[in-house]
Amino acid sequence: MTKLNVQVFADGADINQMKEAYQNKTVDGFTTNPSLMAKAGVEDYTSFAKAAVEAIPDASISFEVFGDDMETMEKEAAIIQSFGENVFVKIPVVNTKGESMIPLIKRLSEQDIKLNVTAVYTIEQVEAIVEAIKPGVESYVSVFAGRIADTGVDPMPLMKQSVEVCHSKEGVKLLWASCRELLNVIQADEIGCDIITCPADVVNKIPNIGRDINELSVDTVKGFEKDIKASGLSIL
Numbered sequence: 001m002t003k004l005n006v007q008v009f010a011d012g013a014d015i016n017q018m019k020e021a022y023q024n025k026t027v028d029g030f031t032t033n034p035s036l037m038a039k040a041g042v043e044d045y046t047s048f049a050k051a052a053v054e055a056i057p058d059a060s061i062s063f064e065v066f067g068d069d070m071e072t073m074e075k076e077a078a079i080i081q082s083f084g085e086n087v088f089v090k091i092p093v094v095n096t097k098g099e100s101m102i103p104l105i106k107r108l109s110e111q112d113i114k115l116n117v118t119a120v121y122t123i124e125q126v127e128a129i130v131e132a133i134k135p136g137v138e139s140y141v142s143v144f145a146g147r148i149a150d151t152g153v154d155p156m157p158l159m160k161q162s163v164e165v166c167h168s169k170e171g172v173k174l175l176w177a178s179c180r181e182l183l184n185v186i187q188a189d190e191i192g193c194d195i196i197t198c199p200a201d202v203v204n205k206i207p208n209i210g211r212d213i214n215e216l217s218v219d220t221v222k223g224f225e226k227d228i229k230a231s232g233l234s235i236l
């Protein structure tokens with residue numbers, strides 16, 4: 001398989017899938033978010049996070065605050081940070097009212113809290129976040145490339161510029177969020193992006209990287225043949 005420089009994280013909140021990916025060493029780290037936790041049926045945030053950290057004691061794992069104001073987020077950040085050394089606290093760059101969370105990001109980073117700043121869509125946001133982070137504190141900037149692509153806009157120019165800005169500060173890594181397909185892993189790798197977080201279906205396709213495309217026609221018709229046999233259908 002082609003050697004990747006980009007680190008691949010698993011994006012999800014299914015504890016069994018997370019444990020399996022950790023044990024099989026298929027990914028380098030993990031990210032969760034409130035929507036993924038709801039989808040996975042998480043019933044108790046703290047129990048879920050503690051169980052995840054117990055199962056994954058030494059790989060990066062991000063948990064997001066739920067609050068919508070800086071005071072609540074700051075209290076939640078202290079709790080999330082206490083879950084483990086390998087935990088990154090996800091803070092959105094703005095709240096639901098569109099208010100900037102940059103003052104909080106600066107305050108938390110100054111306390112050496114490892115942050116994953118999320119919901120990032122513009123180079124101005126990337127610049128402000130990187131400016132707010134304390135040099136040397138390991139931190140991620142999560143740019144939602146897939147959701148940008150969902151609007152019909154090519155995210156690549158922003159991702160390339162973001163690599164430059166993030167790497168201008170010691171400790172800051174660019175994280176490609178909302179990955180849509182395996183091709184995004186290759187794109188992230190080629191531009192020098194540090195991390196891409198992928199849903200399980202993309203993680204499962206990683207072994208396909210470097211596969212000989214010439215084999216695919218025969219494989220495809222074999223698949224059709226299998227389904228024809230299973231269906232019992234015939235033309236003649």
Ligand SMILES: O=C(CO)[C@@H](O)[C@H](O)[C@H](O)[C@H](O)COP(=O)(O)O
Nearest residue numbers: 011031032033116118142147177178
């Ligand atoms: O942790 C992060 C980003 O740091 C991720 O969980 C991030 O929230 C997710 O990749 C995105 O929310 C997924 O986006 P989408 O596929 O739902 O559009």
